[in-house]
Amino acid sequence: MSEAMDIKPDAQVKSARAETILYVDGVSVTFDGFRALNNLSFYVEPGELRAIIGPNGAGKTTMMDIITGKTRPDTGDVLFKSETDLTKLDEADIANLGIGRKFQKPTVFESHTVFDNLLLACSGGRGVFKALFHRLSSAEKIKIEKTLITIMLDEKRDELAANLSHGQKQWLEIGMLLMQEPELLLVDEPVAGMTDSETEETAKLLRTIAKEYSVVVVEHDMEFVRDLDCKVTVLHEGSVLAEGRLDHVQKDPRVIEVYLGR
């Protein structure tokens, strides 16, 4: 009896997996009795720009933690490029697979220059002895130069990261993600604490980046999400409440009730 029933969902899962870069299915996690994620499922297609919104405590950061290996789910599957099971790997493994993560609070290496921050994030050579004998190659230098221009920090290259403004630190961190040559970027509240013009610049930056990479953005700021002009997933109490274009989602009565209406 069970065989016949098992085949069907399995086949569905397989077809959904086939063209995803990130596949999250039935993920639940509980901290001390608090259910942070409750049967969370969604998937992201290659090259997609996706915004994830939701009120505080909806599980957005926990979801990031699970995808990047910081937290292990109690149940559920998390697949990268339809094949790699992320729940079995640690942070460094996942980063080297090509998943970059930007923290909510800008986290850069403050005692290093902007240039060195990008150098450290540069893909390749993560081994201890490789790092000990590493010499800057011209290819790496060109790559860093290119990223400096993309993140609008070319003039600040020799400045210590500690001396950057809040917004510039956010850009530097995004630049560090680009240096890792990721296939999927997870960006947690990139415009928190930014000025309006910085917010606009950041939206432009992310849209440019999304042309080359798959990007998942977690954000509170509705204006900013509108600027991103992409598919939106609404989280609530650890699971997906609604999904679609922002206009469509904003009309959903359940969304209005839990989040937008308030």
Add this chain to the structure above:
Amino acid sequence: MTDYSQKYQMTPVVGWLLKDRGGMILLTILIAAAILVPIGNLLVPETSSFHVPTWMLSLLGKYLCYALLALSVDLIWGFCGILSLGHGAFFALGGYAMGMYLMRQIGDRGVYGNPELPDFMVFLNWTELPWYWYGFDMFWFAIVMAMFVPGLLAFVFGFLAFRSRVTGVYLSIITQAMTYALLLAFFRNDMGFGGNNGLTDFKDLLGYSLQSDGTRAGLFVASCVFLGICYIVARGITQSRLGKVLIAIRDAESRVRFTGYRVEYYKLFVFTISAVMAGIAGALYVPQVGIINPGEFAPALSIEIVIWVAVGGRGTLYGAVLGAFIVNYAKTFFTGVMPDFWLFFLGGLFIAVTLLLPKGVIGAVPAFGAPDRQSILSSMRKRLSAGGKA
């Protein structure tokens, strides 16, 4: 490949050494001391005011060993944020390895005249040498062990601690526990390391009497040389990309992980190197002071090392060397003049440095206090223009 990278590949070591002003000053002083102090001791007649008395030579040699120990702590604390409060353990283990060789060198000149067994073993009625004393009659073996044993302990300890992500104050506490456990173990006579009394009554090293001025001068030169070599190695590590990763770990460990680095391997590497340096310092120290006992494992001593580094200036390497000299000279002075006040002075010094000189004594020197040349130049310009206006 461009000219840019070729230039860097041709002269990597010389290039960064020349740019390291504090390091150049330190190495110059070490070379000068290694030549002038032995000459002043051996060749200049005692009546001359340039004569260096033997006690001073030995004292300076001892300070050099402490300086190397401070350097090893600064490498992990200043650059990777690993606050080890148990580094005295690695120092003492290196010292014991050298002490075992010196014990075997005594041969049948001990009180009991046993050619094979050290005096304390005869006293305990042991009939044969324990297996772990084998090989220590060979100098090279003792030297290798003085580096290998502390290195191995640091590797195993670090592997367990860093893999479990023990950091911050918790790591400091377990390093204290480690050195305390070793203190208790080495106090036991059954351990076979001389118990409470430790190893002493050494006669000679490689056939040269430890009491002769020539041997003492040789040990002084060796201390200068090893401090210089270890400084260059430590500076090389901190200058490399690996060194940049270490500083990144100190400042934002999780960011380093999410950037794809295995933080635990980096910590393990630098912790082990640091322990090996501490072991070398211990091996140089023991023949110069003539004794090694479990007191060297005392947790308080390990804390004192951290104070040397803090006083000198954390995260500079040469600051640690300076700090070791300042604090130990003060210790020699105070314990001679008013021994009761030494600990009050040490505590006061630590508080004063933390409050008034957060970057240590080195940080108070304008040329070294600023983090890079750019800000030195800009602050100089500011001062100049302010002076011009006034």
